[in-house]
Amino acid sequence: MRLLLIEDEKTLSKVISTLLKQNNYTVDSVFDGKEALQLLNSNETSNIYDGIILDLILPKINGIEVLNQIRKNGNKTPVLILSAKSEIDDKVKGLDSGANDYLTKPFDSKELLARIRVLLRQTSIATNSVIKIANLSLDSSSCRISTPKGCYNLVGKEYQILLLFMNNYNCILSAEKIMEKIWEFDSEANINTVWTYISYIRRKLEALESKVQIFTKRNLGYILEKL
Incomplete structure (x- = not known):
């Protein structure tokens, strides 16, 4: 937010x-x-x-x-x-x-x-509820993601980015749009920073055997979709 x-x-x-x-x-x-x-x-x-x-x-x-x-x-x-x-x-x-x-x-x-x-x-319904897509749940009160396999606590930008994707499920988000929404104007973040955080989130989703994942759409951006 x-x-x-x-x-x-x-x-x-x-x-x-x-x-x-x-x-x-x-x-x-x-x-x-x-x-x-x-x-x-x-x-x-x-x-x-x-x-x-x-x-x-x-x-x-x-x-x-x-x-x-x-x-x-x-x-x-x-x-x-x-x-x-x-x-x-x-x-x-x-x-x-x-x-x-x-x-x-x-x-x-x-x-x-x-x-x-x-x-x-x-x-936003996300501020006081659990968002669920397929077997993945995001609890906004604790910044925790979970599947039947287990759970992880997300911190800072990880939480904000995944929340953005889950609120825009099946929608392509450009790296520029993610930077605009998540980082401050005076931030030194760049396109590589966005990619790095998405990589962190992907690894956690894979470890939890999530049935949704963040995919790259060449020359367009990223999208959260079901596997």
């Missing part, structure tokens, strides 16, 4: 980003409303996020205006407002502008993670 964090306090942004990455999210961070809108209005990046965490007090363009503009442009990505503004009127204004949830600062990390899980539940 890929999140956009819009928070101008860089120390807090780093803390939140680290927390989210430790919980298997991919995070892009921006520090003002103008940069956020450039990302969210771009043809290349407008639809790559599964959720947005938005501060209200931002430089250049405030959070409410960011929210109003993306909703006006038809962007329906779930938004969690994370703000020091705790008055009822501020919460009502944020929710009326199109936010899905509102959490005030200071906050507990466990509550933030719980709110994000609820937020993402609106767009």
Whole structure:
């Protein structure tokens, strides 16, 4: 799952980003409303996020205006407002502008993670369920894959990549699309990195005698199919 964090306090942004990455999210961070809108209005990046965490007090363009503009442009990505503004009127204004949830600062990390899980539940059944294809199951709560042969825990990008494939079963995914969805903009990942992670996943699927596997489609990308 890929999140956009819009928070101008860089120390807090780093803390939140680290927390989210430790919980298997991919995070892009921006520090003002103008940069956020450039990302969210771009043809290349407008639809790559599964959720947005938005501060209200931002430089250049405030959070409410960011929210109003993306909703006006038809962007329906779930938004969690994370703000020091705790008055009822501020919460009502944020929710009326199109936010899905509102959490005030200071906050507990466990509550933030719980709110994000609820937020993402609106767009993906994978956040609170077991996905099963043939004899392969992926438990999103534990990042564990299993077959009758046994189980493996997936870590970080392995989990995110297999989740992407299982949510796009029988669909060809180019290496570029995988990089766009899984890695951050400032990442040093390249096509070879994608291939390396897919190789890790393939070996685990083979060891578990999975009846589905990731196949290479020459000059097109990769696809998860039944054997």
